[in-house]
Amino acid sequence: MTQPPSCSEGEAQGASPSADVVDPWVRFGWLLAAIWLVFLVFPLGSAVLADVAVVWRALTIALIITFALVYLRGFWADDQPPGTTRRLHLYLLVMGLLALATVPVIGLSALGLVPFMLSFSGMALPTRQALLLLGAAMVLAVVAPLLAGQLDDLWFFLLIYPMVGLTLILISALDQRAGRQRESQQRLTISEERERVARDVHDVLGHSLTVVTVKSELAERLVDVDPERAKAEMAEVRSISRQALAEIRATVAGLRVARLTDELAAAEQALTGAGMRLEVRGSPEEVDPRHRIVLAWAVREAVTNVVRHSGARLCQITLGQDRLSVRDDGRGVSGRREGNGIGGLRERVEQQGGSVSLGPGAPGAGDGARGSGTLLEVRLGGADDTGETTAKVAT
The missing domain is CATH 3.30.565.10 (Histidine kinase-like ATPase, C-terminal domain)
Structure with missing residues (x-):
């Protein structure tokens, strides 16, 4: 989900892709996150079947739906550069408060919302912060069932939390590494292009200016002795200069072929x-x-x-x-x-x-x-x- 830094140097050299070309993962990554919302059926089912007044059930369902919308909005915000970490923390805080607000109605079923927060943190936050949140979630998965006296559900949360958290952290780390490799390759391409242009410009100008110097000196010596020959030499100087200018333009455009x-x-x-x-x-x-x-x-x-x-x-x-x-x-x-x-x-x-x-x-x-x-x-x-x-x- 983390977009690698763009390299303005590449655009200046004409070696990087157009700025309008966006990685499909960046544009549609939130759709992959949306697929997992199907698992909200469990907390939603708990809200529907809760033995409380209809208004409280409706309010809890609205809270879960709002949680889902904030979850998707957080992924979409992470895909939009620059997407600061501070703003991502705000999305996590809102999701946490919404999940906490459902506890009075659905009880431990609210723990089913935590994997969504872990997946979001694994993809959007730095690895260290995501691991800290995973650790806190594991503590919660142990303490909450113990306090509620419902140890039958303990194994499920102890299994699903690290599976979701570590998997998404690993995917994010691999994605960031691939981004760094792409950036390194882009910088290498820019460096090679600079060397090519510098080499071609040296070869083109070095030769042309040498010939121009020689012919100018010859014309200077001939101007009093043989004016017509001097004019001819200066005409060649003008022609060579124009040719050198055309070659420089072609070199910069990458079209120069000797x-x-x-x-x-x-x-x-x-x-x-x-x-x-x-x-x-x-x-x-x-x-x-x-x-x-x-x-x-x-x-x-x-x-x-x-x-x-x-x-x-x-x-x-x-x-x-x-x-x-x-x-x-x-x-x-x-x-x-x-x-x-x-x-x-x-x-x-x-x-x-x-x-x-x-x-x-x-x-x-x-x-x-x-x-x-x-x-x-x-x-x-x-x-x-x-x-x-x-x-x-x-x-």
Whole structure:
């Protein structure tokens, strides 16, 4: 009956269900409570058969019916957030007073109303309070028959009270535990979505801003020497900026999907603008379709780092069925800390069961005049590279 706390963060991230979707248990839990009202037939029967004036019998029947209505109203109130414990205590107090008021007419039969109070407390109150009420009810079940000298009914109440109370307390505890698990899962989903958005935004903006910076610097150098070329570079800057804005919007909406062919074309554009030459070995068609999206992100991140940090003249991209390598002939990565971009790439690849390695390239990489350079390798499976071809793009 206790509704788990809602998580407004999930709504902000678009990861939680609509606030209008209500758990059926919360909406209709009171109906389950109403089923057990059939057992009020026993105290009602005692009231009908009581050897008292008709007016007192009618009044007692009205008290029992009122008890039933308060019982149902209490369950309904517990289902309505926030439903404070203080208000639930008030419902229990009213039910207790109504049950007590029936004692002059139906006597010990009034003890038949106590299980309804135990079920209500078991579902609506904290476990400790429900157990305290169960203990008090057990004492009442012993003391009342002893005082009335009707010990024949003692066994019934000693059996039914713990059965009802403990069963409902257990159900409530399990329901609360399930609610906490749902909340934890929701928070985990929100966290994963945040990481996805942060990773995608970094990859999109990092690449686009790097290219924009390179082309802006080139246009600045060309503005006096070759104004037309400078205008063309600035036109590309405008186009890239618009594309980056569209990609950011798509990323936030969860629709951004990198395409390997597009990333290779963007890599050529970025490297050319930075005065570097690109060699592509292999073809996107050779890559397993299952791996193309991940490898496309790897191309984007690797080329961004080459443009930013390498100072290289040549960049080689080698594609295989389930792997990728990006090698440059620049200054290398010795003594440099791994950045957030590579960390995000590792997360993407490891989610697909692959691995990422980053280190010095082989001596003489590329043109061979700049030292060992840097080698980034992404592996997503055990198949060997197939059908590698070489396409050289001159700058």
